Amino acid sequence: MKVRESGMPDETYWNTFFNPGCILERFDCAGSSRGLVEFGCGYGLFTLPAARLVQGQVFALDIDPEMVATTEKKARDHGLTNIVVERRDFIKDGCGRPDASVDYAMLFNILHVEDPVGLLREVFRVLAPGGKAGVIHWRSDIETPRGPSLDIRPHPEQCRSWGQQAGLSFIRSEALACCSYHFGLLLERPIS
């Protein structure tokens, strides 16, 4: 089931809102060596820079065939062999990776999902102890040119609480001066 209000606008327009390198740098992605799962890769805006930063594989998932084809083509064109793009409904079928098998999860612009705790439980399942989850989303405290309806847009405190309900610890919030329409936070599957 496609997450509500998760359709993408034109790619060039979407790209104007983000500085992917800056975000990934602040979110500890570079430490990933056992694999990274991206829940909803869209046009691959974050997939490619993540693949350049990490030592392991990037499992980029999306339900939309156009997003899958676009991200696959970009990975091929840039010779990035550590990207595995899969058309998959991670709400219905999970992310498809074994328990505790990766050390990073990207949840970028997706936590307005109908059941955020359910999705975060899947993140908890797939992360190895000590693995991290980066969350970014559109802010509600300022006007933004895009983003899901305000009544379903998550607040940072909600993301933190949902993460904790799913067993993830809160590490820190990140003010994203480089992407001022967004907030960010980092969660972790505790080591014990």
Ligand SMILES: C[S@@+](CC[C@H](N)C(=O)[O-])C[C@H]1O[C@@H](n2cnc3c(N)ncnc32)[C@H](O)[C@@H]1O
């Ligand atoms: C708002 S976009 C964000 C894309 C990317 N994370 C970014 O920030 O550039 C959300 C993406 O999630 C995908 N998506 C929505 N529901 C999904 C599902 N159930 N399983 C897999 N992908 C899904 C959509 O097709 C869309 O590409």
